[in-house]
Amino acid sequence: MDVKAFVAAIGVDFYTGVPDSQLKALCNYLHDRFGQDTRHHIIAANEGNAVALAAGYHLATGKVGAVYMQNSGEGNAINPVASLxxxxxxxxxxxxxxxxxxEPGIKDEPQHAFQGEITLKLLDCMEISYLVVGPESxxxxxAEAMERxxxxxxxGRSVAFVVRKGALTYDGKPDYGNEHTMKREKILEHIVSITGDDPIICTTGKASRELFELRERLGHGHERDFLTVGSMGHSSSIALGIALQQLEKTVWCIDGDGAAVMHMGAMAIIGVANPPNLRHIVINNGAHETVGGMPTAAVRVDLPGVALACGYKSAMTAEDFPQLDQALDTLRHGGGLTFLEVKAALGSRADLGRPTTSPQENKEAFMRHLC
Known part of the structure; x- marks a missing residue:
């Protein structure tokens, strides 16, 4: 179904949410249609944030807003759905x-398996009526569903459209990009060259996929790296939990800008805990690249400034490889809780693969390496 027909049938003029590859057609259309007009479209920090934005829209206008998300975001949305x-x-x-x-019966990555099984059950539990939208819809x-x-x-009740793979289409191709030149995969090479045997906790999405393939090319094992294949926004908290219990080790967190913004409160907790052995790196390309490339708020947010305000000992930004190498040397040999923002270009290899080990295998190897 052409996404324009979908949007026309729903008939709302305010959308907010977190981008999803399954909803790429919708996200691209909204970006083309509304651009930076935040009165009609806001890319939220997380799904709970989006629900609250839609509530504010309703309070101000009396109209109904739409919230889009990957089904993994249902968990972030449950609190405001149930209590607001x-x-x-x-x-x-x-x-x-x-x-x-x-979706059961559709091959997907392991982090989506259980969430796919309970997607409709969670909607039932929250008493949200829904329609499953498929390629044949x-x-x-x-329009008939909207009448019902x-x-x-x-x-005052909520409803949902659950969108299956390939259900929505859009011919437009929004122009996402930035002025930065460093590719994320090359940035990871520079990071790995200095971390040695130190543990790395890497964020969800393409960063973890690239780190896995980088280790393969270098002939390294994968035991040094914990690949956070799901649970977007929580890599830094995982890293904090490790750093506080392994004070003799330098712990590196490789984060993404969308992930850092999604649960930015984690930076406040990290700052208060103040682990001297944690090195927090955010690779910032200003986009939700893994799920389509829509912009994140990190394009306009001073992330090093946020880190300093949260209590990090020092914070830096690198915009080219000489600056990156100098900053990494400081992180390697300096002391105290430190933060590094690395400005990155958009894009990844067309043939980028996925980890060939299971999450359980990754966990077990990583734990053996830590101990």
Whole structure:
């Protein structure tokens, strides 16, 4: 189904959410249609943030907003769904558009398997009526569903469209990009060249995939790296938990800008805990690249400034490889909790693969290396 027919049938003029590859057609269309007009479209920090934004929109206008997300985001959304917008609290109606990763019977990555199984069950548990949208669905089907949903929305209840793989299409190709020149894969090479046997906790998405393949090319084992294949935004907290219990080791966290923004509160906790052995690196290309490339708020956020305000001992930015190497040398030989933002270009290899070991195998090898 052409995404324009989907959007027309839903009939709302405010969208907010977190990009998802399953919803790439919708995200690209919204970006093309609304651009930077935040009165109609906001890329949220996380899915709970998006629910609250939609609630604010409803309070201000009396109209219903739409929240889009990958199904993994249901967990982030549950708190405001249950304790803010539910009919027994404020009764704020929201239309959810949920990308169904890990749908039973559809091959996907391991981090999506369980979430895929419980996607519809979570909606049932939250008493959210839904329609599953597939490649065979039409704009008329969506319009009919909206007619059925209308009384629910008017009574303050929420509804959802669960989008299967390939259900939405869009011919437009938004122009995402930035002015930076360092490729993430090359940045990882420079980081690995200085970390030695130190443990690395790497964020979800393409960074972990590139780190895995880099180790393969170098003939290294994978035991040094914990690849956070799911749970976006939590790599730095995992790294903190390790650093506090392994004070004799230097612990490196390789983070992404979208992930850092998603749960930025983690930086405050890291700053307060103040582990002297933690090195927090955010590779910032200003985009949710793994799920399509839509921009993140980190394009305009002073991440080193945030780190310093949270209590990190020092914070730096690197915009080219000489600056990166100098900063990495400081992180390697300096002391105290430190933060490094690395400005990166968009893009990755077309033939980029995925880890060939399972998450359980990764965990067990990593733990043996730590001990």
């Amino acid at each position: 917008i539910d009919q027994r609290v404020y009764g704020v109606p929201v239309i959810f558009v949920v990308g169904w990763r890990g 039409t704009g008329e089907n969506i 949903f209308k009384p629910l929305l008017e009574s």
